[in-house]
Amino acid sequence: MSTETSYSRPLAAPEKRAEAIVGALKDKGLISDQDIAEYAAHAAQRWSADNGAKVVARAWLDDDFRARLDGDATATLAALGYSGPPQQTRIKALFNTPTLQNVVVCTQCSCTAWAVLGFPPDWYKVPEYRARAVRESRQVLRELGLELPASVQIRMWDTTADSRYFVIPVRPEGTDGWGEKQLSEIVTQDCMIGVANPIVPPL
Structure with a gap:
C-alpha cells in the first residue's frame, strides 16, 4: 500500500x-x-513486505513463534530464510498493544528492515516525515491517516546502521478462525512501519 x-x-x-x-x-x-x-x-x-506479513500472521497464531521472535528476531527470521544485506546485523520486532503504538523512522536516511519490509515507500524517505515524526508523532500519524486516542502511547524507534525494526500490530477483532494466509493479506507495509493498523475488509 x-x-x-x-x-x-x-x-x-x-x-x-x-x-x-x-x-x-x-x-x-x-x-x-x-x-x-x-x-x-x-x-x-x-526482500519483500510479503515476508513480514507472513511473519506477523504467524506471530498472531503461534505463541511459541511469537516468543522466539520477541527473544531474537534476527535468528528467527534467518531460520525462515528472511535476511537482509550483511550490514543489517540486527532486526528487532516491536509488539504493539492496545495502549502502545510502535512507529519506525530513519531520521538519517531511509533504512528499513529490508528482509521483512522490502524497500521503503516514497513517503518514508521524505525529509518532512523524518524530521517531524519524532517531534510531532501524534500529528504526523494523524496526517498519515491514523488517528489514535490519547490513551495510546506512541513510541518512536529510530533505525541505525546496525539496528532495524519492524512492527507486529495488534490482531484486529473479527479475525477469529482466520488462517495464516488470510491474516497476512490484511498486513501492509505501513502496518509494519507503524503508521497504520490492519483493517478487516467489510463483508
Whole structure:
C-alpha cells in the first residue's frame, strides 16, 4: 500500500543523485546494466513486505513463534530464510498493544528492515516525515491517516546502521478462525512501519 499524504512528492533530487552515481560506476567499469538488473530482480524476490506479513500472521497464531521472535528476531527470521544485506546485523520486532503504538523512522536516511519490509515507500524517505515524526508523532500519524486516542502511547524507534525494526500490530477483532494466509493479506507495509493498523475488509 502506498500512503497518499502531503509527504508524497517527486523524488527528483535523489533520483538524479542515484543516476549520477550509477553513471560514474559504469564509466569506471565497476558495474554493468546486467549487474543492476540482476540485483533488482534478486532484491524484489528476496526482500519483500510479503515476508513480514507472513511473519506477523504467524506471530498472531503461534505463541511459541511469537516468543522466539520477541527473544531474537534476527535468528528467527534467518531460520525462515528472511535476511537482509550483511550490514543489517540486527532486526528487532516491536509488539504493539492496545495502549502502545510502535512507529519506525530513519531520521538519517531511509533504512528499513529490508528482509521483512522490502524497500521503503516514497513517503518514508521524505525529509518532512523524518524530521517531524519524532517531534510531532501524534500529528504526523494523524496526517498519515491514523488517528489514535490519547490513551495510546506512541513510541518512536529510530533505525541505525546496525539496528532495524519492524512492527507486529495488534490482531484486529473479527479475525477469529482466520488462517495464516488470510491474516497476512490484511498486513501492509505501513502496518509494519507503524503508521497504520490492519483493517478487516467489510463483508
